[in-house]
Amino acid sequence: MRRKMTASILSVVLAGTMIAGCSSGSQGGSANRIDTAIANASPVADSSGFTYTGTAPITSEGGTLTILAQESNYSFVDIGNAPIVLKVFEEAGVTPNWQLYPYDTYASVAEPVITSGNTTADIIKIPDSDPNQVYIKSGIFVPLDEYFDYMPNFIQWLKDNPVEKAELTAEDGHIYYVPGTNVADDYQPCLMYNQVWLDKAGMKAPDNLDDFVTLLRYFRDNDMNGNGDASDEIPMSIMKEFLPYMFGPAFGLDLVSGFQADDEGNVTYAYADSENYKKYLEFVNSLYSEGLLEADFESLDRDMVIDRISQDLTGVAFDFSWAMSMMYSNVLPYYDGTAATAFVGAAPLSGEHTGFYVGRNSLAGMFGVSTSSSQIELACKFLDYAMSDHCQEYYQWGIEGESYVVNADGSRAYTEQGNDNDWLQSFGINPAFVLPAAQSVEATDILVAPWHAESNRQLRRYIRDPWPDIYSTTKESDTINLYMGDIQATVDSYAIAFIKGDKNLTTDFDQYISELEALHLDEVTEVKQAQHDRYMSALS
Ligand SMILES: [Ca+2]
Structure with missing residues (x-):
């Protein structure tokens, strides 16, 4: 259990590192494409005459959706069959067919499957945030804005979250992924x-x-x-x-x-x-x-x-x-x-x-709809339903009467079972491995000791935003990929050597700086400057 938790937290660190390395914003015209798509969206009937408006069910005909995603970080949890997860499918009126890969090796195992197109999945959880738009440019995923008629919850969320909307908008002006979200200013290191x-x-x-x-x-x-x-x-x-x-x-x-x-x-x-x-x-x-x-x-x-x-x-x-x-x-x-x-x-x-x-950026595990799916509308509707506020309640609290109760004053509390972390994990709490789940401060407050929740409230004032999370253009990612690996490796090895005294700060530091310069740091910095400029103008 402890080892599993360790892996989970480390993956958060790694994800943060990858995200910190990526970037860039929606240009003016691109932002307009999404805003226009949002403004023009209105619910339409499917082939059976059924119209989805954001609440369950999503179809009158049933069906099965194949989903490529990640196993839980708890080895004893069967996340695909956890009650909270099944509840969402049951309400939606569709059946899941899972293609789950191990939590720890998801990036290395799922990546080639996705890239090669060697999967029948309708919905795919990408292993990272696709910072360099590798999947997007391969044409593996559907531009979701072309299906906004089927995604009323998602477009409302985009309206309510302009920063995340800017971050999700690709260089070509489309949005390809429905994200889960992290708590970004609370419970940070x-x-x-x-x-x-x-x-x-x-x-x-x-x-x-x-x-x-x-x-x-x-x-x-x-x-x-x-x-x-x-x-x-x-x-x-x-x-x-x-x-x-x-x-x-x-x-x-x-x-x-x-x-x-x-x-x-x-x-x-x-x-x-x-x-x-x-x-x-x-x-x-x-x-x-x-x-x-x-x-x-x-x-x-x-x-x-x-x-x-x-x-x-x-x-x-x-x-x-x-x-x-x-x-x-x-x-x-x-x-x-x-x-x-x-x-x-x-x-x-x-x-x-x-x-x-x-702190960290709020975008977390991202889900796209495969362009080779034969039921793109159904997959879009399911992702939309799965990210709705209604389903987020399930992800954060579970099911009333089983994992939590509502007190007389309207507040919620976990049941005795719900307070048993192993039980709660098996029940499928926060199923971000398989669904676009949002972390909640309120639900976290209840999981930790009361003094810990109070400590978090005291510390959130010290949190500063990290480098923003925006896509790289092809040219930018080429430059970053070409140089940043060597720069990072040089930084890491020198840092250890300086701290341990194996290298001397008085005599060797200039050499360290010249090595970074020789590794084209100025070109990478120029890219980061351009990305930051874009980000600031996308926000203003
Ligand atoms: Ca002692």
């Missing part, structure tokens, strides 16, 4: 402190780098876990992919997105900032030299962090907020369900710059 250790040290959660270092030294030098040995404490346990989240902002850098725009809209690559990024590396290197960053931080994974916390060996963590009460606090030997005995979220660290946390 943040710092977490062992509250018992903080209290024992007589300190508050620090909000700046200097106080933070003071705290780490205290944790390193004292018997925080009270086992009589003052040398077995690990001041903090941080997976290496979270170091940029944790320390970049104090140096004015969004190292999570990589590319960032200043107030004037000038785009730069944070990893090539010869002043601030160098200071960032000097700081992290000093943590490493002092034994404040674990010697084997490079290979640390989430299971190892959980293991250290379960033995009360570490005082600071940084991870997706979800881990706070669901994976970290709950394994502490003395956790009693309150914040006083937990790993508690805290404000970001500031340095010369004010700290922030990097």
Whole structure:
């Protein structure tokens, strides 16, 4: 179970990375095409004389839809036959025929099947967000705007969400995918402190780098876990992919997105900032030299962090907020369900710059309708119904009387069964693997400890938007694909070498910057600048 959850969260990180690498907006004319399609759409009757208007059923004739999608990240969950999922099909009046591929290997296994057209699926979940429009340009998917007569819920959602509408609009002005959505400003990665250790040290959660270092030294030098040995404490346990989240902002850098725009809209690559990024590396290197960053931080994974916390060996963590009460606090030997005995979220660290946390874009798993489907209208209607507010209620809460009840004051609460996570997963809660499901803050609040939900409410003020999520043109994606892999690899290897002191920041940093320049960073930055300009004009 723990391993499965780990895989799930890592895939979110990977998806975020891929999304951060893509981009660009709807040009003026393209946006008009979608707006015109929305304005002209009106429900029409199908061949049997049945007219779908956004509520179930979607057809009077029944039928079967073949859907290529992903298994659950919980190995014991049969997501295609989960009650919540079946409920949606039952109401819609169609039967699912699943072609499901494993959660962990979905990208590598599904991608060639989709690209080769070697599938009979009517509806396909794409493995990524198609940032470079590879599937779109291959003609594999139907332009959904040509079927907006059958998609009243989707067009209302596009009207209500102009940013996502701009992000979904392809270079050719069409929209090809119905997306699920992530919670984007809530439950994002943040710092977490062992509250018992903080209290024992007589300190508050620090909000700046200097106080933070003071705290780490205290944790390193004292018997925080009270086992009589003052040398077995690990001041903090941080997976290496979270170091940029944790320390970049104090140096004015969004190292999570990589590319960032200043107030004037000038785009730069944070990893090539010869002043601030160098200071960032000097700081992290000093943590490493002092034994404040674990010697084997490079290979640390989430299971190892959980293991250290379960033995009360570490005082600071940084991870997706979800881990706070669901994976970290709950394994502490003395956790009693309150914040006083937990790993508690805290404000970001500031340095010369004010700290922030990097949020994420809201677009998630995307579904398209195959151009080789013999029932495109039915598939469009089903996707439309499956993304309706009515179905989102099922995805977030399940079925009334089984997974949740409605209280006298109108609020909802999970039943005893619903509070059993394994049961709830088997029931098909948040079936984003197979349907366009939207995450909900309200439903998440109820799943985590009350103090955790409160911590999230306190922290959302620090969230800053990441690099936006917009398609690349062919030329842009060619440039990015040609150069960005080598640039990223160079950045990654130098970062580790500088932090561990294998390379010297005084003598080797200029060499690092010239290597990035030799790898055509300026051309990639130029592409990112053009994309950002388009994005800003699409929004205004
Ligand atoms: Ca100790």
